Amino acid sequence: MIAAFAIAADLSFTIAELPIGQAGPWQMLTLAAVLLVLFLLAILGFFFVRYGKLWFQAYMSVADVKLISLIRMHFTKVNPQVIVQAKVMCAQAGLNIDRQDGISTRRLEAHYLAGGNVMNVIHAIIAAHRAEIPLDFDQASAIDLAGRDVLDAVQTSVYPKVIDCPDPGRSGKTTLSAITKNGIELRVRARVTVRTNIEQLIGGATEDTVIARVGEAIISSIGSAADHFKVLENPDMITRVVLSRGLDAQTAFEIVSIDIADIDVGENIGARLQSDQAEADTRVARAKAERRRAEAIAEEQQMKAKVADNRSQLVLAEAKVPMAMAEAFRAGRITAPSH
Incomplete structure (x- = not known):
């Protein structure tokens, strides 16, 4: 490159020393070509100085990253350090980095531009490869772009995760409350061991659904037990x-x-419910008795009013008797007895 710069400079100085009238079109074209070559070499030198270390690192690691790819990343706003580090890790881990069907530079760039976490995906693929869990780049990148932590999913698949049921951090409760058929309340706390199902990670329900389903099943199984003694004697009947x-x-x-x-063992819910029901029945009976008493009192007052009304009518009738007798005397219908 230095020799090319020297030759181009010598040629430019030679053409510049010629008189203006003696410099033909070919010399001018040659000078323009030389200047263009100098410009291109300067750009190439700039990128080589900037990305030469990364390219050499990838070359020594057999990561298959070209210098032209690093230059392309510069213009597409891709962080070349992330891509080179990912390719080096893949190469050292023995993953397929073939340009056609492997983890190629282009695919890593596309995932970076899509907003994915390239390093998290590569770490997950390496961990899955070591644990002999089938996970390819397309599946891992899809999980990552879906918003799931693919590395945590792989780690949970290798090392199962324990979930409290119920989870105090989610529901604020520490136990599940279930009632057997004899009315005894049992307070249960369960621990669910799960591992990630990578095939259903996209679109599959989360931990909250698992906790809800397990809690519902525990309450249902306890509710179907005849009494609480059987549950206390064989807690594994619930898990089965x-x-x-x-x-x-x-x-x-x-x-x-x-x-x-x-x-x-909690409260005797059955006895409490029966007591509450008996108290409620007592209140209903008292209300009905009070209603009948009020109706009887009202009916008694009505009878008294009728008696008073009848007495008044009797007095009126008795008052009309003398008047009727006087009228009869005047009309001659009644005569005084003769002596």
């Missing part, structure tokens, strides 16, 4: 019933096990 229901269907997790961590 819950596991048989396939609660992890259409979720992003696979339930490994469900363990009853704690179970306590």
Whole structure:
């Protein structure tokens, strides 16, 4: 490159020393070509100085990253350090970095431009490769762009995760309350061990759904028990019933096990409900008796009013008797007896 600069400079000085009239069109074209070559070499030198270290790192790691790719990243606003580091990690981990069907530079650039976390995806693919979990770049990038943490999903798939049911951080409750058929309340706390189902991670239900389903199944299984003694004697009957229901269907997790961590006897809800019902029945009976008493009192007052009305009519009738007798005497219908 230095020799090219020297030759071009010497040629330009030679053409410049010629008189203006003696410099023909070919010399001018040659000078323009030389200047263009100098300009291109200057640009190439700038990019080589800037990205030469990255290119050499990729070359020594057999990461298959070209200098022209680094220059393209400069103009497409892609961070070349992230892409080179990702390609080096893939090459050193033994992943397929073929340009056709492997983790190529172009695919990494596309995922970066789409707003994905390139390093998180590469870490997840390497972890899955080491754990012999099938996970290709397309699937990992799709999970990442969907907003899920693909690395955490792989780690959960390798090391199962334990979820409290109920989760105090989500619902604020520490136990589930269930009632057996004999009316005894049982307070249960369960621990659900799950691992990620990568195939259903996109579109699958989250932890909240798993906790809700497990809680509902526990309450239902306890509610079907004849009495609380059977549940206390065999807590595993709850887990067997819950596991048989396939609660992890259409979720992003696979339930490994469900363990009853704690179970306590609460209140006698049945007796309390019966007591409340008896008190309510007593109040209803008292209300009905008070109603009948009020109706009887009202009816008694009505009878008294009728008696008073009848007495007044009797007095009126008695008052009319003398008047009728006087009228009869005057009319001659009644005569005084003769002596």
